[in-house]
Structure formats: structure tokens, C-alpha cells
Amino acid sequence: MxxxxxxxxxxxxxxxxxxxxxxxxxxxxxxxxxxxxxxxxxxxxxxxxxxxxxxxxxxxxxxxxxxxxxxxxIKEDCLNNDGNVKILGKNYSVKIEYSLIEDIVVCGGEVSIFSKTPADEIKIKKQYQNYYRQEAQQNFMESVEKFYPIVEKFGARRPSLKFKTMKSRWGSCNWNKGIIVLNYNLFKTPQNCIDYVVLHELTHLLYKAHDKKFYDFIEKEMPKWKECRNALAGRQ
Ligand SMILES: [Zn+2]
Structure with a gap:
């Protein structure tokens, strides 16, 4: 035993x-x-x-x-008044205010959530999640636009993108189907980490395995990639 x-x-x-x-x-x-x-x-x-x-x-x-x-x-967001959330590696304090027009404004170190039902925790959570996911997708797509030309030069087809919340991976690449999946939680990490994961997954369109050729390619484009990988402390 x-x-x-x-x-x-x-x-x-x-x-x-x-x-x-x-x-x-x-x-x-x-x-x-x-x-x-x-x-x-x-x-x-x-x-x-x-x-x-x-x-x-x-x-x-x-x-x-x-x-x-x-x-x-990727600390859990705390969506109460005086709670806090994380965006792009920065902590923001949360302010929830009553308003007839619902909106979310990020300014200085604060995220202000304007809501018709400021006491309804579930609705506030949903409102913030919609905002967060939209911003995350926008950011990820811009990052892909920035790095795709690098792999396109070597014949990689434009991948389709999917976004998900995943437990153990920051991103993945289905080489055969040309699909890249990015984890919503990545939007909590600094921009250089997002860019690293995007470049990493795009590089898989050219090299399937994590071999020397794969990392040499990444290093050429992003000499400090190891800092990002270590910061992310996880698998891609
Ligand atoms: Zn990989």
C-alpha cells in the first residue's frame, strides 16, 4: 500500500x-x-x-x-464595490454605480461599472464578463494581425481563431484544421505574454513539435520569449 x-x-x-x-x-x-x-x-x-x-x-x-x-x-475577479479585477497584468479597483445607461469605463486604476441593477451580483458579473471577453478578443485579434505576416511569409494559411476559458493551457493550435484557440484568461496577463502565446501558436502552423527549429523561429522574432514563457509558468 x-x-x-x-x-x-x-x-x-x-x-x-x-x-x-x-x-x-x-x-x-x-x-x-x-x-x-x-x-x-x-x-x-x-x-x-x-x-x-x-x-x-x-x-x-x-x-x-x-x-x-x-x-x-489569473486571480479570480472580485466584482463588488471596492473589489478588484485584473486586466493586462494590472490590478484595477472596482466601482459599481447606478446608471440608466449601462456601461463599463476603465480609467486610471479603476474599473467603473454603470448598471441599472447595481445590487444584482449575477448581472454585474455577466456585464463585466461580456465587456472583458469583447476586449480580450479584440486584443488577441490585433496580436494575431501583428504576427501572422511573419508566418504567412513561409506559407502558413490564415488560421481560424477560437476563444475559450481553459484550465491548463494558454493556447493551442490544431495544425491540421488550422485552428488556434486562445484562453480568455490570457487577457489578465501583460501584453508581451499575450504576444508570446500568439506567436507560439502561429509558429505551430509551420512547425508541429517544440523542437529546436520551432524555438529558433520564435527567438528570431521575439528574443525575450523566455521571460514571457517563465512569467506564464504553463503550457502552450
Ligand atoms: Zn506549443
Whole structure:
């Protein structure tokens, strides 16, 4: 029987879920809810499983840190009076005011939400979400316009764009169908991070794998891409 929790070198304790699987490769993953999942072949001994986890402890710590910084980066918006929201890497305080004409105005460090029903939290949330998504799409499309010519030169077809809120990815590219999906949460991160993800996904239209050619291409266009990737602390 494997322990139900694993203690890391930082003394952090993390729950462990174990399942048996076919094949002969062990797989370890850290979920967004900070649990460790081990899938191991049927005849794996307890010792082998524990040694495997032991050998991955540094990686587990690093992955947990990434999950933490990612959570900070896309902190949940708080849409009360004096709450706060994040746009393009900046924090804004929220002001909700009664108005016959509904509108949202971003000025200085403040987001003012003008609403006919300022006490209705669900409506305020919806109103802000519509605004946020529209602004995000506009921003993402401008970024694509900026970077698409770079890959177009090498024969990439114009991709169709989709926007979604995703848990574990900032963006993805379906190479065969020519579809790029961008995560709405990206609009909470600074512009250079958005641009990096857009360039990254566009580059997949030319190079499928994350190999040297792929990153050389990105580096030529965006020499500081590593800063953005590290800031995003996640997969693209
Ligand atoms: Zn990628």
C-alpha cells in the first residue's frame, strides 16, 4: 500500500492518488488542485513506485510553484464595490454605480461599472464578463494581425481563431484544421505574454513539435520569449 500523502523536501505535504494501468511506463502528474497522481503498470512494487516519486521530488516542487504563480496571475475577479479585477497584468479597483445607461469605463486604476441593477451580483458579473471577453478578443485579434505576416511569409494559411476559458493551457493550435484557440484568461496577463502565446501558436502552423527549429523561429522574432514563457509558468 502506498502512503496517501507525500512529504516534499520543503515539508509541504501533498495527497497522492494511485492507479494501476496497462503498459510498462509509470506516469506522474500534479493536478491544478495540488494533488499528485501516479499511474503505474500492474506489477509495480511499492518500493519501485516510491523510488520513482522520490526521484521526481524536485520536479513536483517546481510544478507546484508554477501552479501557484499561475493562480496568482489569473486571480479570480472580485466584482463588488471596492473589489478588484485584473486586466493586462494590472490590478484595477472596482466601482459599481447606478446608471440608466449601462456601461463599463476603465480609467486610471479603476474599473467603473454603470448598471441599472447595481445590487444584482449575477448581472454585474455577466456585464463585466461580456465587456472583458469583447476586449480580450479584440486584443488577441490585433496580436494575431501583428504576427501572422511573419508566418504567412513561409506559407502558413490564415488560421481560424477560437476563444475559450481553459484550465491548463494558454493556447493551442490544431495544425491540421488550422485552428488556434486562445484562453480568455490570457487577457489578465501583460501584453508581451499575450504576444508570446500568439506567436507560439502561429509558429505551430509551420512547425508541429517544440523542437529546436520551432524555438529558433520564435527567438528570431521575439528574443525575450523566455521571460514571457517563465512569467506564464504553463503550457502552450
Ligand atoms: Zn506549443
Amino acid at each position: 502506498l502512503p496517501s500523502h507525500i512529504t516534499l523536501s520543503s515539508q509541504k505535504i501533498i495527497p497522492l492518488y494511485f492507479r494501476k494501468k496497462k503498459g510498462n511506463v509509470m506516469r506522474l502528474s500534479v493536478s491544478a488542485d495540488r494533488t499528485l497522481k501516479l499511474a503505474a503498470p500492474f506489477f509495480t512494487s511499492e518500493r519501485t513506485a516510491l523510488d520513482f516519486i522520490e526521484s521526481k521530488k524536485d520536479w513536483i516542487e517546481k510544478t507546484l510553484q508554477k501552479i501557484e504563480s499561475r493562480k496568482e496571475l
